[in-house]
Amino acid sequence: MTEGARVPAERKRRRPTSSGVVLSADLIVDTARQLIDAQGAQAFTVRKLGAALGADPSAVYRYFRNTEDLLLALADRLIGESMVGFTRTGDWACDLRDLCLRAYRSALRHPQIAVFSTVRVTGRPHERRAVDTGIGLLLEAGFDEATAVRHYHTLIDTALGHAAVDAGFLRLAPAQRTADEQAWHAAYGDLPAEEFPSVHRVREQLPLMAGSAVEPALDLLIAALRAAR
The missing domain is CATH 1.10.357.10 (Tetracycline Repressor, domain 2)
Incomplete structure (x- = not known):
């Protein structure tokens, strides 16, 4: 996993969203990168990320503790x-x-x-x-x-x-x-x-x-x- 944080095993499992998308830390980071590239960091929200993923925004927090945890994972990916x-x-x-x-x-x-x-x-x-x-x-x-x-x-x-x-x-x-x-x-x-x-x-x-x-x-x-x- 790219975020480098110690995440409990149950949060590491890939979980399908209601729209059928299988979430993973990598998919979340990739989608966040696309959103920020397109709209800028100041416009980025977990709500927008959830919409882009076709998932409830709260699903992101099964993989990342908070928004900062996600952004640090993205920075490390680069x-x-x-x-x-x-x-x-x-x-x-x-x-x-x-x-x-x-x-x-x-x-x-x-x-x-x-x-x-x-x-x-x-x-x-x-x-x-x-x-x-x-x-x-x-x-x-x-x-x-x-x-x-x-x-x-x-x-x-x-x-x-x-x-x-x-x-x-x-x-x-x-x-x-x-x-x-x-x-x-x-x-x-x-x-x-x-x-x-x-x-x-x-x-x-x-x-x-x-x-x-x-x-x-x-x-x-x-x-x-x-x-x-």
């Missing part, structure tokens, strides 16, 4: 999906970069879920495995225990911080996203050199600000880690 296909190459720095970008890209595939998935600690199986993998890579690189933890914290929070920002951008209306992207040329391109000398000097490069900074940020950090060994 971590697990981000790790699918991850393989070590023998280069600890490249593997750390890949690990962090996988977490970032998972959040960007589900920007509505990133509202909570980027800021919560699930404490569940997939997150445990990801944390163990990341810290393990740093230990193998030769960092001591405390330094490995600090560096992992810095790297993963950088990736998730950028994910939260970039997911927020994706949640904007299309017209807002276009306006923000164009502002780097329209609002900054013609600023006078005498008043804004630095901006004027780099005006042709300012559209780069419209893209994500996650990869340059990770590259800077990982280059520093290589040098610190």
